[in-house]
Amino acid sequence: MHQQIPHSMFDQPYTIHTSLLFNSRTLKFDKDQSIRVNPKTGRIISVTSATPNLGTVSHPDLDLRGYTVLPGFVDSHAHVFVHPYSETPSLHQERDESLTERILRAGNNAKAGLKAGFTTYRDLGTEGAFNADIGVRDAINREIIPGPRLFVATEALASSGGYEIRQENKIGGTTVPRLSDVCDGVDSVKAGVRRRLGAGADVIKFYAEYRRRTLRFPQPTWPGSKAIKYPPYTTGEEGNPILTPMNPPSTLFDQEEMNAIVREAKRAKCPVASHASSPEAVIMASNAGVTTIEHGSVPSEESLKTMKKNNTIYVPTLCVADVELDDKEYRKAVLAHAKKANEMGIRLATGGDTGVPAHGDNVRELELFLEAGISLEDTIRAATLGGWEACGGDWCGYRFGWVGEGWQADLVVLEGDLRKDTGALRRVEIVIKDGNVVVDGGIIVE
Amino acid sequence: MHQQIPHSMFDQPYTIHTSLLFNSRTLKFDKDQSIRVNPKTGRIISVTSATPNLGTVSHPDLDLRGYTVLPGFVDSHAHVFVHPYSETPSLHQERDESLTERILRAGNNAKAGLKAGFTTYRDLGTEGAFNADIGVRDAINREIIPGPRLFVATEALASSGGYEIRQENKIGGTTVPRLSDVCDGVDSVKAGVRRRLGAGADVIKFYAEYRRRTLRFPQPTWPGSKAIKYPPYTTGEEGNPILTPMNPPSTLFDQEEMNAIVREAKRAKCPVASHASSPEAVIMASNAGVTTIEHGSVPSEESLKTMKKNNTIYVPTLCVADVELDDKEYRKAVLAHAKKANEMGIRLATGGDTGVPAHGDNVRELELFLEAGISLEDTIRAATLGGWEACGGDWCGYRFGWVGEGWQADLVVLEGDLRKDTGALRRVEIVIKDGNVVVDGGIIVE
Amino acid sequence: MHQQIPHSMFDQPYTIHTSLLFNSRTLKFDKDQSIRVNPKTGRIISVTSATPNLGTVSHPDLDLRGYTVLPGFVDSHAHVFVHPYSETPSLHQERDESLTERILRAGNNAKAGLKAGFTTYRDLGTEGAFNADIGVRDAINREIIPGPRLFVATEALASSGGYEIRQENKIGGTTVPRLSDVCDGVDSVKAGVRRRLGAGADVIKFYAEYRRRTLRFPQPTWPGSKAIKYPPYTTGEEGNPILTPMNPPSTLFDQEEMNAIVREAKRAKCPVASHASSPEAVIMASNAGVTTIEHGSVPSEESLKTMKKNNTIYVPTLCVADVELDDKEYRKAVLAHAKKANEMGIRLATGGDTGVPAHGDNVRELELFLEAGISLEDTIRAATLGGWEACGGDWCGYRFGWVGEGWQADLVVLEGDLRKDTGALRRVEIVIKDGNVVVDGGIIVE
């Protein structure tokens, strides 16, 4: 539809004319706004009401009238090294795929995310690829490959035996890459945070909790491996499919350790993301002062109250429930839990645990927010400004997720009127990142 | 006596008819009960009064009238990798036997325990075989080899220099397998517990105490090695053969460390077993909140009071006193101490430190309970329901040790009337585990 | 059928009366022979014609009249650590199964082989379990577990990159157990042989050849791993399914290295087995003077002539062709090749590469010999005396595979007359090893 606009042309400021622009602060769709951007700084110079009766727009200005224009999307929980576990279970991605393949796939994934309108990724752990997310982030920032602006966690912190590739043949001499930077005790977790900061992490991720006792009842993970003949009860408390005796999550750190992680990170102005599902873990992590709770998938009034009290951002990753939960009733409860959080005024951010749903399908999380009954405006806020907050807000070094003066010129342009048809979320026509057209006609501009 | 009943036949629920069935809760021998079991789930469907005038029982139902039927026995303190030290001292089992031989012997031992009516083992440490108990447990659970349901500790926790194979030629370059996962300090013991949990341990074992200064007066352990010519006094306080100046036990951890071990394990819903003999160690460990005290072999009123106060389970391992103590008076005192514990209402569990007495001879611990003057009913309770409690009760993921709806269908069938002849404990005719006949006519069904 | 005969009873010599006994030297079935054996030495005292009109035989003598009695079978190519790859591909047995599980399975496998009438195994490599075959062999020899008399290779010799578990994520940090003791060059292969001798090997195994370039076109070995889209031609020279461009076998050692391996082993009176399929490899290995060629699966006149010239024993492992070759014509050609070898007077030995066919199914190799058109007598010779020769004959320290004075008292007793019904090979009633009844009524005597 559009003519190909050379990426390199924009040395000079230019103007983008819109007829329908979402304001992620007022939560309103503004009419007829003109955005002046500077592709050299990557920032917005001004946002003003368009000239009345604006005629033909000529090059290099852009005429986006007739489209819905939003701040570029932020995926607040992504894994650029992961592709769907339904294709390849995590064990095999982490242990068997070559690091080379994983890095090349990460390049593909970054491109797919960008095409879907996601100009920023908060990437929460490489899942066995050491600190390679650093290299992917920098290759994007250096324009070696196209992709979203990455904020990365490098390796997540976990305690001993907490978050590992599970394999049985240790005595027999098989070793596998580590999945986490292991630390135990207050001094050790402080050191862990410091290692991450020094490695170049943009965000500290820690596992407040995990199903760490999985080797008690090992799953058959290779052809011919035998299942445990008489497993324990697999339905948990009150039918909960997560809190089961088979392998319940349990907290990996005590309160003092969690406090120390957050204290140490915040002293360096670094946001903290905590993996937590059960109320116990959510409450501990929230009380420790984390920036965000990831998943929080066991519905709990007390969890929500605690997050509200502590002003914790909640990243419910509904895609995981959508993909992993067979129990349809429970899936509904998880969605209702997210809606409740929104009603209570808890700040939300959208993140699909992307990779679990494929990169390129990132918008699925927004669709699940909508399915949960969260309003379109609140959903878009969670996918833009909420994402920026999850990245640490001003601590992250950039401003994005809102279209305003001095903010990064990130825009996603959807075909049609999103207010009338949320299907437009999947009709990405143009993506502008840092003031440059990076996707045009749905195709990466290279 | 019975015809061979193919293991694989039981796809469907069937009924076991008994005339004398022990109830480990009421401590009564119930008459004429019928137990309906589901060999697919491994659990009991119902326990009901038998039909009056029940006639011939036909296949696949089982007619166990005329036998004494008990819940399957639990050995609460076993070492599947150990055979009697009277055959081969621990030094040589740990240092000299090949790991391959030890694993093959473990297979034999598991079979022997099962034949003796023990459907569950709480296996408290591999004694130098790393985490190989995990592999044995899983091979049984996967039906690769027959054996009791194992709950394993993997490697026990001890502090530096606390629990080791003692050998003198360290500088000279001899190395030996480690006997414990070493940790010192609160943070370090937390890490130790976490390593065990991550490795797949079902129970945490720690040495509250050990005779750790044995290298002060090393024993001659090889042909031609010389004894210390002038050893210190070898008779201890008030003639106590354990608390001797030669090499008295001393506590390996301080109170804070023990507290941290227990706190950490319980956060993951994992029971804790503590090796402790002297009153000092027993009291510290009990106050730390351990699930069980192992041995506790120095008679002490205060020890018992502390265990009572803390609701600690006591596993007196009388077999060790029986085998190791030359001092007949002291042996009596140890038995009396166990009886006293029972009278005070302390919960007991039977565990022979099996391996020290041979596997297959596990029932010896029950005989010593009886010899100590503990009633048959209390003894059987300690050998069944008491064992389940020692395994952590519901935390372990299963219910066993009582014959009731929803509990694991584990039964041991003794020839004769146990009430009249405790020798029946050694006349195991049939063993049923998870609803399957695994021993028939005293022979493993393969 | 038989009454249970306690294993421990035979302190004294006793006599076994037969009516049909195979003589593996004369290749005749002898009538009415009485074998006097000494269970203390394990050897045969004498073989004599039975007393005419022998009446009832009384304990402890054995009456085997009416059965076919053969020397105990020798499986000349077994892997006690392997179970069928159709159950679990080799990659997963080697990398994923715990060493503990593998050792326990080896215990099961040994028992299964014994029940099938195989009193000796020539076990050619642990396939990733280091030297653990040593421990299994010794546990059997020490009567810790039942099983065939093992002659083991420990780890096979191969050159760099020659025989390995293939995995792609090396840079990413995954490591796997080694499959071979690697050596390159004359000095290095000498050292390799010496390491094996020192480790306790009974036979040296080396890979003259292997499909070592498999990583050029890696197979998809995990869920979601992708196949090479455009593989090279997969049908090889003249339609040969082994010599394909996709991943043809190539020789791992040059002639000098092979010569050095054999020379070094023979100096220590140790037999040498060589894996070789293509004529090139078979000829090189045979010319080097190996004791046996394993597989040799590419039919070749020149291969056979070379083996004949060098008096090399041929172990064609027809079971592998039977299991692995989809090409029915080629399967026939492999069988015809073995028959040709027999006709040319090449000494044969039966070995199923057992483990690939399940342990317990060892006799399958004999059935394939028969299917190939080799006579029953020649087949039994290959499965008895031929096996002894493959083990190095007198170099192995024992004599077995023939029923004669001073030879090991190993017998397999089949129901019926084998000459009339070769199905009797699978009707093993009694197995006697070293003069002890180890299988009775088809059941292991424990």
Place this chain on the structure above:
Amino acid sequence: MHQQIPHSMFDQPYTIHTSLLFNSRTLKFDKDQSIRVNPKTGRIISVTSATPNLGTVSHPDLDLRGYTVLPGFVDSHAHVFVHPYSETPSLHQERDESLTERILRAGNNAKAGLKAGFTTYRDLGTEGAFNADIGVRDAINREIIPGPRLFVATEALASSGGYEIRQENKIGGTTVPRLSDVCDGVDSVKAGVRRRLGAGADVIKFYAEYRRRTLRFPQPTWPGSKAIKYPPYTTGEEGNPILTPMNPPSTLFDQEEMNAIVREAKRAKCPVASHASSPEAVIMASNAGVTTIEHGSVPSEESLKTMKKNNTIYVPTLCVADVELDDKEYRKAVLAHAKKANEMGIRLATGGDTGVPAHGDNVRELELFLEAGISLEDTIRAATLGGWEACGGDWCGYRFGWVGEGWQADLVVLEGDLRKDTGALRRVEIVIKDGNVVVDGGIIVE
């Protein structure tokens, strides 16, 4: 110009109609040929004269009349991990760029090469990226990323100290990735070849020679590092700019070692490429029997005669001379040397040492062949069929570089008549690889 042709459409054979097709065997441009291809096998079904008066060609057939159609180009000396040293000197690519960045750049490079019409790369060493070329090759073969068909060398073989990243602070603890798999001596080079084969190499590369004494007169390589004040003469024998006293190349292996490398590789049917510049090295390597000589940049009659005698393929990598030689006269001499080789009937292959010239600029080597005075037809042969020969011919598992029945359907389609305007080499309109359109309108089809 062309409509986008979906990659996935071609499930069925289709026909490509040409008016001008180069035959790399007859060295003629054939008129009006129709090529029937099977995109499932990737191979050509038939090449026939087109139907006279062929009308409109309809989908899915392709009408390439009016274009020049050639077999897909082969770059016989590429480094997919390298970008121009003029951008980033080799030291910094090898030591300073993250492996992640290098792998992502390799993805870009592969794409660039494909767009330039190169359907095959003979990739001769990762230059410090270990075996990561394996992963890139496989990702392409598995269709994870687009790119040429790679035949890779993994790590080159060199002797101790022969081919390394030169850095001065070894004692001080700086370590750098290795540039070569180091081996010394006949046994050791055999091991080296075997390691490469086992790792999955398609071709063995070794350094017959290198400027290995560079640390005698180290170059200033960092800001502030000082130059040697009084360097030795920098002009070499007879003004030769390569054979200088400053740091002349010298041979890394003796004749026996080179012989052993080649013998070992050929036993596994693997081609061998040798880096060699001076006559001494070229002659030794050629006499050893290598498949190809790389560079050979010191003009020498004797070198050429030796290559001719041994039927060695010569890959002159003129791009290196073009980029690196300041001496214009010497540059001419190097080009004249290549022309001489061609006139003597030495087989040539084009390879730019690509990476040194940028990927995408691969055709530069062909332009230099033309500049040297080699005919268009001989140049195209060197860039197609000559490349296949350099890859080992049938040993590589594929046939490509000629348009004929059973050969891989690789085509490059140039705008215009190449015979009249060699500028057409840079006007790549369509690229077909394995029968699939992978570049259309100069853009990668994804």
